[in-house]
Amino acid sequence: MKFFARVPNINFMAQRKLGLTVSAVLTIAAILLVVIRGLNFGIDFTGGVLVEVKYPAPVQLEKVRADLASAEYERAVVQYFGDSSSVLIRLPPAGKESSAQVSTHILEALHASEAGITLRRIEFVGPQVGEELFSAGGLALLFAFMGIAAYIMFRFEWKFSVGAIAALIHDALMVLGMLAIFQVEFDITTLAAILALIGYSNNETIVIFDRIRENLISERRLDILDVVNLSVNQTLLRSVITHLTTLLVLSALFFLGGATVHGFSVALIVGVIVATYSSIYVSTNLAVALGISREDLLPAKDKEIDELP
Amino acid sequence: MKPYSTWKYFLLIAALAFGLLYAAPNLYGDDPSVQISLESGDPLPAEVSGKIAAALKDAGLTPSASGIENGQWVVRFSHAEDQLKAADQLKQELGRDYVVALNLASKTPEWLKAIGAKPMNLGLDLRGGVHFLLEVDIEEVRKKAVERILTEVPALLRKEDIRYTGRRENGDSAVMEFADAEHVDQASRAIAKAFAEYQVTPLPEAPLSLSIKLTEKEAKRIVDFAVQQNLTTLRNRVNQLGVAEPLVQRQGENRIVVQLPGVQDTTRVKDLLGATATLEYRAVADQDAYAAASSGVVPAGTELFYTRADRRPVLLKREVIAGGDNLVDAASTVDENGGPAVSVTLDASGAKRMFTFTEQNVGKPMAVLFKERQVVTSYNAKGEAIREHREVEEVISIASIRGVFGKRFQTTGLASKEAYDLALLLKAGALAAPVDIVEERTVGPSLGADNIRKGFSAAVLGLGLVVLFMVFYYRVFGLFAVSALLLNLLLVVAVLSLLQATLTMPGIAGIVLHMGIAVDANVLIYERIREELRGGAKPHTAIEAGYERAFLTIADANVTVLIGTVVLFALGAGPVKGFAITLAIGILSSQFTAIVGSRALAQLAFARRQLKEVPIW
Numbered sequence: 001m002k003f004f005a006r007v008p009n010i011n012f013m014a015q016r017k018l019g020l021t022v023s024a025v026l027t028i029a030a031i032l033l034v035v036i037r038g039l040n041f042g043i044d045f046t047g048g049v050l051v052e053v054k055y056p057a058p059v060q061l062e063k064v065r066a067d068l069a070s071a072e073y074e075r076a077v078v079q080y081f082g083d084s085s086s087v088l089i090r091l092p093p094a095g096k097e098s099s100a101q102v103s104t105h106i107l108e109a110l111h112a113s114e115a116g117i118t119l120r121r122i123e124f125v126g127p128q129v130g131e132e133l134f135s136a137g138g139l140a141l142l143f144a145f146m147g148i149a150a151y152i153m154f155r156f157e158w159k160f161s162v163g164a165i166a167a168l169i170h171d172a173l174m175v176l177g178m179l180a181i182f183q184v185e186f187d188i189t190t191l192a193a194i195l196a197l198i199g200y201s202n203n204e205t206i207v208i209f210d211r212i213r214e215n216l217i218s219e220r221r222l223d224i225l226d227v228v229n230l231s232v233n234q235t236l237l238r239s240v241i242t243h244l245t246t247l248l249v250l251s252a253l254f255f256l257g258g259a260t261v262h263g264f265s266v267a268l269i270v271g272v273i274v275a276t277y278s279s280i281y282v283s284t285n286l287a288v289a290l291g292i293s294r295e296d297l298l299p300a301k302d303k304e305i306d307e308l309p
Numbered sequence: 310m311k312p313y314s315t316w317k318y319f320l321l322i323a324a325l326a327f328g329l330l331y332a333a334p335n336l337y338g339d340d341p342s343v344q345i346s347l348e349s350g351d352p353l354p355a356e357v358s359g360k361i362a363a364a365l366k367d368a369g370l371t372p373s374a375s376g377i378e379n380g381q382w383v384v385r386f387s388h389a390e391d392q393l394k395a396a397d398q399l400k401q402e403l404g405r406d407y408v409v410a411l412n413l414a415s416k417t418p419e420w421l422k423a424i425g426a427k428p429m430n431l432g433l434d435l436r437g438g439v440h441f442l443l444e445v446d447i448e449e450v451r452k453k454a455v456e457r458i459l460t461e462v463p464a465l466l467r468k469e470d471i472r473y474t475g476r477r478e479n480g481d482s483a484v485m486e487f488a489d490a491e492h493v494d495q496a497s498r499a500i501a502k503a504f505a506e507y508q509v510t511p512l513p514e515a516p517l518s519l520s521i522k523l524t525e526k527e528a529k530r531i532v533d534f535a536v537q538q539n540l541t542t543l544r545n546r547v548n549q550l551g552v553a554e555p556l557v558q559r560q561g562e563n564r565i566v567v568q569l570p571g572v573q574d575t576t577r578v579k580d581l582l583g584a585t586a587t588l589e590y591r592a593v594a595d596q597d598a599y600a601a602a603s604s605g606v607v608p609a610g611t612e613l614f615y616t617r618a619d620r621r622p623v624l625l626k627r628e629v630i631a632g633g634d635n636l637v638d639a640a641s642t643v644d645e646n647g648g649p650a651v652s653v654t655l656d657a658s659g660a661k662r663m664f665t666f667t668e669q670n671v672g673k674p675m676a677v678l679f680k681e682r683q684v685v686t687s688y689n690a691k692g693e694a695i696r697e698h699r700e701v702e703e704v705i706s707i708a709s710i711r712g713v714f715g716k717r718f719q720t721t722g723l724a725s726k727e728a729y730d731l732a733l734l735l736k737a738g739a740l741a742a743p744v745d746i747v748e749e750r751t752v753g754p755s756l757g758a759d760n761i762r763k764g765f766s767a768a769v770l771g772l773g774l775v776v777l778f779m780v781f782y783y784r785v786f787g788l789f790a791v792s793a794l795l796l797n798l799l800l801v802v803a804v805l806s807l808l809q810a811t812l813t814m815p816g817i818a819g820i821v822l823h824m825g826i827a828v829d830a831n832v833l834i835y836e837r838i839r840e841e842l843r844g845g846a847k848p849h850t851a852i853e854a855g856y857e858r859a860f861l862t863i864a865d866a867n868v869t870v871l872i873g874t875v876v877l878f879a880l881g882a883g884p885v886k887g888f889a890i891t892l893a894i895g896i897l898s899s900q901f902t903a904i905v906g907s908r909a910l911a912q913l914a915f916a917r918r919q920l921k922e923v924p925i926w
Binding site for chain 2: 123
């Protein structure tokens with residue numbers, strides 16, 4: 001089976017100015033969204049207490065709230081989790097009440113009015129641990145960017161490196177923006193998804209860069225823009241198929257994997273779609289705008305020959 | 310087509326065999342079992358076999374197997390109810406020297422165990438259990454140290470007759486003030502001579518003052534001591550819980566991770582972790598302890614206790630010579646004759662009382678009483694929790710006083726294991742630095758089982774979709790890619806099992822994600838082959854070119870994904886580490902299976918045939 005009879009011949013680079021503009025606007029929009037609307041950070045980051053319980057039969061949230069209020073936990077956020085007999089209770093970091101006793105008290109309060117409750121999970125994260133994860137998470141992103149930038153510089157050239165990193169930042173921001181719009185919970189698993197996306201998205205970029213390098217050397221008559229167009233078209237099919245298989249497994253995870261990996265699969269689904277676009281219109285585009293040239297990528301031996309008068 | 314090197318086929322067969330062998334233990338499942346070991350960690354005595362058999366007989370249970378496995382006695386059952394009954398009975402009959410824990414024992418056959426094959430290690434989010442992160446309050450430890458300086462230094466100066474005009478606390482150092490430079494000089498020398506662990510510096514802003522603080526080495530040592538002390542105490546207590554594979558481990562400078570798989574009752578655990586222990590040095594009374602124990606009449610001014618090791622009665626005088634809060638350090642060491650010993654360091658006030666006491670009591674015995682205050686939670690018939698306080702008081706050491714001593718002394722005449730244990734207990738009883746729970750994660754068994762089921766079904770569906778798509782789209786080559794993917798998954802499971810890396814829910818998500826990405830290598834190769842064919846290449850040439858040209862691209866792409874996973878691993882919170890490990894192993898093995906594996910299959914299928922066209926679309 002095949003999608004196209006021949007290698008497509010789409011003039012991607014004709015839209016390159018528009019592409020850069022759109023990307024810039026979207027990036028700024030995503031930053032504004034994240035800043036203004038904010039991310040729905042999970043307790044991994046904010047600290048606090050989370051208790052998930054399962055009632056023997058569907059339960060009214062009002063009843064749960066009332067039970068909690070009787071134990072003076074009016075501030076608790078109560079919501080269904082998955083179905084109407086599973087309830088998720090969250091409390092912001094407790095000011096004075098020390099440590100992990102909160103979860104014990106919550107359970108006692110709920111047990112007092114309903115005997116058949118089963119505990120599904122308790123998570124308690126001290127505010128300091130949350131703060132540390134913030135800085136560790138930020139550092140992790142930074143190191144991932146630096147590591148990838150260094151590798152591309154080593155394998156290609158600095159202009160490619162800049163393009164690739166711009167695409168990674170772009171993709172990460174798009175995902176964050178989307179998470180902010182839908183207020184998907186951002187926990188440590190979601191952070192893992194973003195780091196995985198960085199690897200994945202960069203994969204896209206590298207496949208195109210590799211092809212550009214190959215074509216720059218083999219198709220000496222074409223100018224840069226034509227080489228780039230040819231390369232993008234040649235790798236287009238492979239991109240479509242890889243995204244398809246990745247989206248297939250991600251949707252399996254989204255529909256069957258349960259709520260624990262919900263944020264994870266949403267972040268990656270958005271990321272995979274965005275990465276298709278950014279590998280063409282951000283990374284490649286920016287590298288072209290920075291002025292990549294045939295000479296940059298020629299093997300050292302060829303260069304010497306070229307430099308002869 | 311050029312022939313494919315034989316060694317690559319061998320390598321593939323070896324990889325397949327390795328994968329099958331080491332992934333196999335995961336298929337056998339496990340037995341509900343009871344695991345028995347000595348609390349002291351010593352090897353089990355020979356008579357335990359008879360005791361266990363008797364206990365099982367009393368309970369009317371027939372185990373499916375019972376014997377020593379990996380240094381512990383494991384009794385296996387076919388039903389979980391039998392397991393619980395047996396555990397209750399064994400706990401009762403074996404007594405408190407033994408740890409009786411519930412566990413799931415793998416049914417992996419012996420020959421597989423012999424080559425080191427084990428089932429995967431499931432994370433707490435998959436098997437249920439509790440995870441605590443505890444933090445030792447270092448500030449408190451430092452404050453204590455300054456307080457100690459502020460009592461010991463003035464005491465020394467008074468003894469040496471060096472007059473000071475003031476003393477105060479200043480952050481993590483103590484400041485002594487003097488009337489003139491001569492005194493400053495004298496004091497500085499005296500302190501340096503008496504306390505090697507203190508660092509004395511003049512205060513630049515106040516010329517007639519000395520700033521005294523712990524040397525860096527000493528400051529680090531007391532923090533280490535505080536953490537070690539808590540670790541020891543926690544280990545002892547966790548052993549009492551009867552958990553099969555508890556983990557109590559130091560993390561970073563001042564944190565301790567406690568993980569208890571299978572434990573649900575977090576209230577009980579928190580109570581146990583929060584128990585406080587202390588100790589007292591006391592004089593042994595002359596009266597007959599056995600008589601007091603049998604008659605129940607305790608002479609005035611004394612109290613009756615029992616020794617921890619052999620439950621002998623001991624009468625101790627009521628006065629406390631030194632308490633746990635006076636204990637600065639305790640370590641097992643060797644005495645001047647090279648025999649095992651425990652060296653103990655007391656603070657100034659403890660040392661003073663010890664000196665006065667030993668002066669008058671040379672030749673008489675002195676005992677160490679270990680006291681632990683625990684909260685014990687039990688449940689009544691209605692299932693309500695009843696919490697009660699329990700005091701455990703035991704004599705852990707009796708030794709005769711050989712000479713007069715104060716600050717530092719040694720307890721000798723011990724076996725080396727005894728010395729080690731005594732040092733641990735002394736540390737546990739020293740005034741513990743306070744510990745806070747800074748993170749708790751409890752996963753109920755139903756959620757764990759749910760997670761496994763959901764993760765598994767997502768993986769199966771994901772795999773099914775990818776297989777269908779690849780075979781539909783690339784035909785025979787799709788089959789090659791799918792075979793490579795299956796080998797890849799087998800290798801991931803095998804390596805995870807062999808390394809005993811922990812499989813978590815994010816780890817499963819990582820495997821599922823990886824299935825989508827892993828076929829990318831084959832997609833790259835096959836698209837390349839199609840391109841070569843479009844360009845007019847002969848079938849065999851196209852296949853070869855496809856594999857050769859795509860190789861570097863795949864390697865480049867994989868390296869960058871690996872960079873991401875390495876960073877993720879370094880970031881390292883438990884479940885995410887699991888994700889990073891599975892993804893990294895997957896990528897490394899796919900670089901091999903997707904290229905070498907699928908190519909070997911293509912070679913086998915097509916190398917010896919004349920091809921008019923390649924069945925790739």
